[in-house]
Amino acid sequence: MNYDAVTELALSRGFYFPSCEIYADAQAGFWEYGPLGVALKNRYIELWRRELVRRDGMLEIDGSQIMSKSVFIASGHLDSFNDPIVRCMKCSSVYRADRLVGEVINTVVPERIGDEELYTLIQKHNIRCPKCNGELSKVSRFNMMFKVSIGADGSEAYLRPETCQSIFVDFARLFKVMRCKLPIAIAQVGKSFRNEIAPRQSLIRLREFYQAEIEVFCNPKRLDEIDRFDEVKDVMLRIQDSNGMHEVTASSAVSRGIIPNRLIAYYLALLNEFYSKTGIDMGRTRFRRLADDEKAFYATVAYDFEVETSLGWLELVACNYRSDHDLKGHMQVSKENMEVMDADDGSGNSKVLPHVFELSMGVERSLYCILEHSLYEDMENDRLVLRLKPYLAPIQVGVLPIVKKDEVEAKAKEVFKMLRKDIDAFYDDSGSIGRRYRRLDEIGTPYAITIDRQTLDDGTVTIRDRDTMQQVRVRIDDLKDELLRRLKMP
Template identity: 65%
Template sequence: MSNYDKVMKLALERGFYFPSCEIYADAPAGFWEYGPTGVSIKNKFIDLWRRELVRRDGMMEVDGCQIMSKSVFVASGHIGNFTDPIVKCTKCNSIFRADRFIEEKTGQRVPERLSNEEIDSLLKNNGLKCPNCKGDFGPVSRFNMMFRVGIGPAGEEAYLRPETCQSIFVDFSRVFKTMRGRLPLGIAQIGKSFRNEIAPRQSLLRLREFYQAEIEVFCNPKRLDDVPRFDEVKNTTLRLFKDGDGAVIAVSAGEAVEKGLIPNRLVAYYLALLTEFYEKTGIDVSRSRFRRLSDEEKAFYASVAFDFEVETSTGWLELVACNYRSDYDLKGHAETSKEKLEVVDPADQQKVLPHVFELSMGIDRSLYTILEHSYYEEQAKDETRAVLKLKPYLAPVLVGILPLMTKDGLGEKARRIHSDLKRDFDTFYDESGSIGRRYRRLEEAGAPFAITVDQTTMQDDTVTVRYRDSMQQVRVKVPDLAQFLRDSLLIK
């Protein structure tokens, strides 16, 4: 069983996530729901994101609408450009996403901006046919991935947003003025986006409805190296990669700018913050890289683009798209809306149409990667112990409260401890089954600690605290438990 399959099994059994509408045979693919443990880790991941990225430099957060007018997506270019190439079998009418089909069958990367004719040639030259019936493919066409909706009885044309950033762009001018903004200004948003994926697969890795954590940094293009806090991250190691260059290059953020590997300090600063953030999530950053995209791979709005990718059992997985979008978005919205979106930069009192650097994070993919990188199997006596070694501040359950037995007052004492702690901490009370089995259930859910109430507790008011990772046990006085747990939540 692969690590992906093991994580999937654990996620289903421990309430992290599961398919939407799974009791119905006609449930559509690409829609997944978070269970209680999944909601907890997701909320804590978002709290960490706000702490390490949003609040660090006083960014502002908005919460935009999920349905937006057609004009927004005309201006953004999504109506004309947000498409994937598809190919249809002439015999059985099966439809496939052409570029992914070629990549899966040949192992070669298909650049995003290849024309239909070039993709047709790749299919033909590689002798690719329909895997279902071995029939020939028809010509490649384009499929727009946005979900169209009709507003009101007249069905006014609108769309579910395919990315969270467009509301940030259309709201920029108002936010800048009302909040007395200064460039560079970071505006962030957490929310759902919707893409009508042709072939969604692998649970959280490719969804039609998914969470994004988006940051758009509005900046003066003349002052991209004017980053006051750059010295705080100049020694942070960035792992840079470009197709065709061979191995990953590990350099400091400062060196990356000096050597021209990254175009300016502003981009390097945010790549460094992103690296530090993911290290705090428990992801093994030695298995990560910033892959610089070629001109053929970049999204239509990007002039410089890096994908933050992490190695998983499914291959290299993109978690964050880091795009320098220049003034593409604000210029498009200004032209379409006929509104002036320039602002005065207090640094030189000159009007400027800001450029934008974007950190577009996939929350669902990030959570899957955290689970996989935290999943361990260890031999304990005569059994295999499956453990999620989650950071305490991300663990859905921080501590389990376990009475060794329920008689002789142990159950009542354990319930009182649970009642006192659950107001401030994520706790779980469990009195069912052997103590060993209860430990295993907590470990599989990622709980860093287990508190056992035993006969000694009734004599000296101490409990046994068991550490998940080392399985070591210590005695702690009951009145000291809250401070013990509080100290464990410190982010280092």
């Protein structure tokens, strides 16, 4: 399905919708989750915790969303976290210059392209204001940080543009109190804020959004000493670099130099296995190695995990080897020592300033891709089906009395009450049974329980499967265990 179909479903069924939409002055780039969206997001994050955080023995923290100015001086964000902009000389509309140029000449403009080079492209292709055809200004820079004032004296602080900075400033304390040894991964999920110039396409580009970030602290001299690498050595990865597309195992990718070391290969493989359980078509994914002019200012090696959609290839996870950029910056500005003790080539322990490999995941973009890859129009049966994995479905079970009266209704409510403590169930007695099935199919509910006259006679109910539409009868006494078995994550 395409973007428009996903958006229509999201708005009509309450997955997500624009913030403050009843007001004319509502700002773009802010969206809110409805009940179904909240449930889907929470299940997705729980899968992330299960498949990455708990599987790898990571630590998880929850840092502040507002951080001091010093943090972002040290990280380089106040100097380098900016986008190129142009302004229309006629109507004063503002555009992100690299994206405007890229759309006109139909190519991806490198992230690190210079302002003069961008303006040369604008002149060469005679690019003008899309709204009024006015002449565009020279390229300037716009810092995307949201500035806030703290307290009565208005002390300067900032909303975090990424969740990872609290991980970096907390690292020394966490390493000590949690008795860590390198390599150690620290994770965090929460809100980030970026003052995007032109937010658009609902969840794809936002000013307020969720990130799920993992920072792996490691000894740069021991990047191939990964104890658990054998667990993922045979995981197949799709990697695109300057030499083309490679479909190789994690082990082969390292031995052939497609991935520089085992540590990066290990975490790319973990990420690959996680996404394989989300319902995204893995044949339409890739790890794209970024060229030097595409990488973020702090990255030395970078891969983007991308998914093909109706909007093109979307980056879901930025996988960056940040070297010692962050800890060195915080150590210099704060004057606090970020070095830790670690083994040095088997000869003993010595101090090391850890390097960092990062998996920075956009939650909203991931949820959008899950929805698009799962939405299916079943022409044969005249229905729209959201084929979510059962363990990700916002509503897991629908309870439907075949008739709305007498003992059948009473028994249906009894079954619903029995299930809802352990399973996200929904009771629906409105409309024909066929229409109720279709409503559940459209929001991704994997199973529907039908209570009928036979239920009163023999104590059995019907379980209908969303995808196959097949129905089986199960005793009420066995119903909860059967559903929990079907809903269990593999």
